[in-house]
Amino acid sequence: MYYAPHNEYINREAKIVLAGITPGWTQMISAYEEVLKGIEMGKDTEIILQNTKKAAGFSGPIRKNLTEMLDHCGLPEALGIENSLSLFQENSHLLHTTSIIKYPVFISGKNYTGHHPAIDQSPLLSRYAYQEFAEELKHIETQALVIPLGVTVERVCRKLLEKEAAPVHSFLFGFPHPSGANGHRLKQFHQNKEEMRNLIEDWRGREFKGTCD
Structure with missing residues (x-):
């Protein structure tokens, strides 16, 4: 496990929480590059961490795959936005990205995938998944829609x-x-697509009701 700074910032007002397993190598590099850029520009620490979250959260090719599937689930319609990619751009105030294991984990030089060891077989990984991640969710002050990415999460x-x-x-x-x-992923997505669309509609109804109350 290595330190990376992009999961330090929590968007407490987020309506959508995207949760992966652990930051990968690409995200780790993006995070450090953004931090160094912010320091060189003399920005405030809070702003640096916020910008780092935007830059590194599900960065690289994974972001395209992710946002396309979210579009097909009807998430933009539920949020009243043009598309899911905007969650990483002009609508980033609606999004919180995170991981059940806060910091990057590598096994034999490769990104940890949730196996070998399984999370439940590692006291360290279990602490981050079941304690640190749970505590992080408590800081989200809205009735957010948490989207676990993959079966491990x-x-x-x-x-x-x-x-x-x-x-x-x-x-x-x-x-x-x-x-x-x-x-x-595409086969699994299409198998679950309609059920996920219904879940999003149900969440939007509850979230809207909670706002009115």
């Missing part, structure tokens, strides 16, 4: 729900991990 989120560790949020289960290495 979904499994952790389901356990948190069982423990009532994230009671105010809704969860969009069934969303595949958007990595290009996940060759089954």
Whole structure:
């Protein structure tokens, strides 16, 4: 496990929370580049961390795969925005990106994928997934829609729900991990697409009702 700065900032007003397994190498590099740029420009620490989150959160090719699937789920319509890519741009105030394991983890020089070891078999990884991540969700002050990316993250989120560790949020289960290495992502997405669209509509109805109340 290595330190990277882009998961330090929490957008407490986010309506959408995208949760991956752990930051990868690409995100780690993007985060440090953004921090160095901010320091050179003399920016405030809070602004640097906020900009780092925007720059590094699901950066690289994974962002294209992710936003295209979110578009097909009807997320832009639920939020009243043009497209999901804008969540990383002009509508970033609606988005919080994070990982169930806050910092980058590498196994044999490669990005950790949630296996070998399994999260539950590692005391360190379990602490981050079931304690640190759960605590982070408590800082989100809205009735957010949490989107676990892939089965490993979904499994952790389901356990948190069982423990009532994230009671105010809704969860969009069934969303595949958007990595290009996940060759089954499109098949899994189309299998779950209609159910996910319905879940998003249900969340929007509850979120709107909560706002009115």
